[in-house]
Amino acid sequence: MTHRFPIKEIARQAALGTATVDRVLNNRANVSPQTRLRVASAIEELAAQEVQLATRGRRLFFDFVVEAPARFSREVKAAAEAILPQIGRAVCRPRFLFQEIMDEDVVVATLMRILKRGSHGVCLKARDTPRIREAVNSLAVAKIPVVTLVTDIGDTDRLTYVGLDNKGAGRTAAYLVARSIGDVAGTVLATRSHERFLGEEERETAFVEALTRRCPKLRVMGVHGGSGVSFETSRILTGAIGGILDLRAVYSMGGGNRSILETLRHNGIRPDVFVAHDLDQENRDLIADQRLDFILHHDLPLDLKNAFDAFLAFHKLASEPVQRRITAIQVVTPENIPAPIRAI
Structure with a gap:
């Protein structure tokens, strides 16, 4: 797998250990297809974001944890990548973890790994369960803001909700x-x-x-x-x-x-x-x-812009106060289908 990035950088982007990334890059055995895909995706994300690294500003890592069918997760990733070039106040580096079915144990374990390694913010689409609420509150205590996307998590210290009404x-x-x-x-x-x-x-x-x-x-x-x-x-x-x-x-x-x-x-x-x-x-x-x-x-790129704005405000890189950010509903018929989201 050809690349121009340090193994440590790829590992950080993929949220994997350096030894695991090394096994993938050298095509060694005992590596799952999912792990190989995560490393390949991390390299693609680093390449896409490389132009931002020339921008002066603070570098922030954000984690997207989304339980949704692949067809919707692709839209979330495209929307996030379309918004990134518009953010001039910091270099924002998203890390994506998408699964079609992500039960409570998986979500909690994922959030605890993020808590251990650190993050500047988590954008979360997950089920509303007691243990997931507890994990969200643990992140908040550690000053890792959580923004819920499309579906909220009730009775938590999450930073804000973004999405439709x-x-x-x-x-x-x-x-x-x-x-x-x-x-x-x-x-x-x-x-x-x-x-x-x-x-x-x-x-x-x-x-x-x-x-x-x-x-x-x-x-x-x-x-x-x-x-x-x-x-x-x-x-x-x-x-x-x-x-x-x-x-x-x-x-x-x-x-x-x-x-x-x-x-x-x-x-x-x-x-x-x-x-x-x-x-x-x-x-x-x-x-x-x-x-x-x-x-x-609803305008998914606007949802993602609102999420990034909320994270930047939390880190005092934007002046807007954090608030509940709702996007308007548009009724689409066969006669008014909007153009698909395109990453810039």
Whole structure:
């Protein structure tokens, strides 16, 4: 693996030991594919950020810990890299750890490793559980600020939340469903990737309350699980939809929409309207083919800019006070699909 960076620098970027990086670079045995990928990604990140190193200023390392399907994690990384050239007050070096399924033990262990080695800030998308809250508070005690992304972690000393208004998103989805199908009898399927994501819980609660008020004849059936991953989403949904004969709408809060559509089709079910979240490539393709009716989109690069601004303010490199930073919801249809995020 060719590179021009010191092993110690690659190890720091990849959050691995120097001996592990040395084994990867020299193509030695007993190294997992995931570790090789982390080293390769670290070298790419160092190369992409090299132009920043000529900028005078303090060098800051930020860790992104994200549980999400790969299609969404790619959008997060692209958004972060698109924002970096706009930051002139410091040299910001992101380190990314993305996993499609990251249970409580993995998240806690990851945050404890970050606590041990040090960081200038953690951008976190994770489940809201007692042990993860405790880990977030441990980072805060150590003066490592935590910014939650898209889904919050309740009752912690995290620095701030960045992302969309999840309750507003739920109400918007209810409005779109009500306007599309009217006050008719039937079932609305509300899917979440996991029951412990606070943001999705807020979306569902607001959706149910608003839809019940607008369309009291509709019955909302919640299905939770699958982590937005195709196979698990299909398996859980298959076990839940038996006997549904009157599906009117789907509100998908946690992704896996191609799998949801295929599972419904396999069971002979076709909803009248489908509302989804996030403009990843899968959803772009689906809405362009008019298999999705609406996507609730928010400005992910702005979310990441808000996260970096919050970190810089914490380190007294920006004058803006840290506050809750909410991005507006945009309703995307097949007629107004925004351009994809491009790193500069």
